[in-house]
Amino acid sequence: MKVRTEIYWESLNKYGEELCGDKVETVQNPNETIMVMADGLGSGVKANILSTLTSKIAVTMLKQGLSIEETIKTIMATLPICKVRKIAYSTFTIIRVDSAGNCYIAEYGNPPVMLLRGGKVLKLYGDEREIEGKQVTEYRFKTQIGDVIITLSDGVVHAGVGGILNLGWQWKNIAEYIEKIAQVEHTLGSLVKLLSAVTTNLYMEKPGDDATIAALKIIKPEFATVFTGPPQDPKDDEKVIERLMKSEGKKIVCGGTAAQITARILGREIITSTEFVDANIPPTAKIEGIDLVTEGVLTLAHTRELLLRYMDPAVQYKQLRELERKDGASRLAKLLLSATDITFLIGKAINPAHQNPDFPKELSIKLNIVKEIGETLEKIGKNIEMIYY
DSSP, X not given: OOOEEEEEEEEEXXXXXXXXXXXXXXXXXSSEEEEXXXXXXXXXXXXXXXXXXXXXXHHHHHHTTOOHHHHHHHHHHHSOBOTTTOSBSEEEEEEEEETTOEEEEEEESSOOOEEEETTEEEEOOOEEEEETTEEEEEEEEEOOTTOEEEEEOHHHHTTTBTTTBSSOSOHHHHHHHHHHHHTTOOSHHHHHHHHHHHHHHHTTTSOSSOEEXXXXXXXXXXXXXXXXXXXXXXXXXXXXXXXXXXXXXXXXXXXXXXXXXXXXXXXXXXXXXXXXXXXXXXXXXXXXXXXXXXXXXXXXHXXXXXXXXXXXXHHHHHTGGGGGSOSHHHHHHHHHHHOSEEEXXXXXXXXXXXXXXXXXXXXXXXXXXXXXHHHHHHHHTOEEEEEEO
């Protein structure tokens, strides 16, 4: 079975620093997920630049299909070496999961990764390998649905040193805490947030080092298909509806004409609502067999604005309650954010219900909104397919 991933991370800046010396970079597509967490030596601007450089090099090279050896060699050759400590100015953890669930991890200088499986934290045992004179630990294993892979910067493990805890919040203690909270917290965001909160408390609100917790969860693919706008050739109406109804997952129709086409081809009734949940967003409707039926341009425009707020993973979790509202835009945004793979079936005909001579401009606006929604979802990590009719 194909797998997908969910990613979430949080970073704490060293007390008094405006920039974090840790950096997380990710790539998600239908074939693989790559997550890199780099920890720049020291703190502040210098550490931020070096961790950013490390994570960017790793993600870019791996995404382009270069080997892990070439990637690590490039990182090692690019980063300067600390004259005092004789180590590269940035440590890193690279996690790569393909669509079949095969996981590869390369770790240099960071605390060992954790694997949360079935409520228990497993310690992975890797192989030591020398690349460019550096000892890199490699792990290879097959993931399972529900697995959570957690990587930490050393600022987390050192939390409380010389203060609340003499030796810091050690790996074993963190693992025990994760097992405890995993019994009641099942979302990735809440798990990471609680770990981050404890780290802050152990530092007594004044972190002595940059601290990052980055987590990757193995999930099942969740599909959604959105039909909007009448096809240019009316003969394609049946083809579009057939594709919509045969698609896996949630089925969504946006726009009055698209809804009429759907109802006509399926021989089903459109049940319209006159209730305005939000005065700025038109009411939704119902068609048997369709999960959500909304108005077109206005609802899509509001959905776009909602999704733009969710570009930052922290905001996605912080404001998720906002999408519990029952207006069409909130419901559409929630369905799209819940899916991993989204297909848009987009008709390019001028809507016959509109006699406005400026409609070609309106059509262009609608197509642009849908395109921007797709681009935003891709940046969030969704797999997007656009099909035009």
